[in-house]
Amino acid sequence: MRASSRLLVLDPDGRLLLLDCVDPGAPGVRWWELPGGGVEPGEDPVLAGVREVREETGVVVPPEVVGPLQWTQDVAYTWVGRRWSSTQQGRLARLTAPPEVVATDLGRDEGATFLATRWWAPEELRTAGVRFFPRSLPALLPRLLAGERVDEPYDDWDVVAPT
Amino acid sequence: MVLVDARARVLLLHGGDPSTPERGLWWFTPGGGIEEGEEPAQAAARELLEETGLRVDAAALGAPVHARTTDFVFGGDHYLQSEHYFLLRVDAHELDTSGPDGHVDVGVVGHRWWTADALRATDEVLFPPELPDLLDRVLGGAQVRP
Numbered sequence: 309m310r311a312s313s314r315l316l317v318l319d320p321d322g323r324l325l326l327l328d329c330v331d332p333g334a335p336g337v338r339w340w341e342l343p344g345g346g347v348e349p350g351e352d353p354v355l356a357g358v359r360e361v362r363e364e365t366g367v368v369v370p371p372e373v374v375g376p377l378q379w380t381q382d383v384a385y386t387w388v389g390r391r392w393s394s395t396q397q398g399r400l401a402r403l404t405a406p407p408e409v410v411a412t413d414l415g416r417d418e419g420a421t422f423l424a425t426r427w428w429a430p431e432e433l434r435t436a437g438v439r440f441f442p443r444s445l446p447a448l449l450p451r452l453l454a455g456e457r458v459d460e461p462y463d464d465w466d467v468v469a470p471t
Numbered sequence: 472m473v474l475v476d477a478r479a480r481v482l483l484l485h486g487g488d489p490s491t492p493e494r495g496l497w498w499f500t501p502g503g504g505i506e507e508g509e510e511p512a513q514a515a516a517r518e519l520l521e522e523t524g525l526r527v528d529a530a531a532l533g534a535p536v537h538a539r540t541t542d543f544v545f546g547g548d549h550y551l552q553s554e555h556y557f558l559l560r561v562d563a564h565e566l567d568t569s570g571p572d573g574h575v576d577v578g579v580v581g582h583r584w585w586t587a588d589a590l591r592a593t594d595e596v597l598f599p600p601e602l603p604d605l606l607d608r609v610l611g612g613a614q615v616r617p
Contacts, residue, residue: 323569327577328574364577365577366577366578366579366580409575409579409580409581410580411486411487411489411492411496411578411580412487412489412492412577412578413489413492414489414490414577415490416490416546416547418489418490419488419489419490419546419547419577420546420547420548422489422577423574423576423577424521424574424575424576424577425574425575425577426568426569426573426574426575427569432571
């Protein structure tokens, strides 16, 4: 399965960078996502995460602030009318200075998906009432901030959890 | 939204189209699409809050100071867009998108307060292109908010 490298980018105030997303293939479907994406063959997953975060959000993350692998999960989901599956990897990236923001670089479908960025205070996630990708993010974030390693079971994001 | 501070400077956001980085970046007024059920002034007030952190009552915006129709490509899609511009004068405002209503549109890299003279002198791309004249006109004729 393809690896997807995501970064939990934290600004100097400890706020988390998330992307406001919509599925262009299903315009009512909205969620807030950890930036990051596919690791190219032979690419270092840390550098892939840094590259993807820059392409998607414009935020420049110095590779030396990226921490160790702390989160993994195999996921499947539908995007632009197709099913996708990947092995997610998550690493913390604590910025030591206000973020430098440069131009983004996205393909057409990604450009139609990623609407905006916002820096979230960790406690905001629990009460936000919106979907996150990964779905576990509000509970996951405090564990990762505490230095824990979390390997989560497979999640099919299209299956709406029973309430 | 033509947001002008006490020094007669207008706030412009700096950004581009992520799907066509070769087109470079441009400067543009805060604002955006009108959602279903919204009046133009309500959309302008909502977008201003999201993009700058400044909260304003749509009813206080008054009538548009400018309108135009424009034709552009963004994200690979072609848009024919009818735009309404509202004037809002403030003493000063520090852009803050960290609140729960705030966000930064993907492709936006920064912002700056511009004088009409600086707008006239720059080689940077401006939207709307008639902004220097628009600014002169609204500052000449508009009342300063108490």
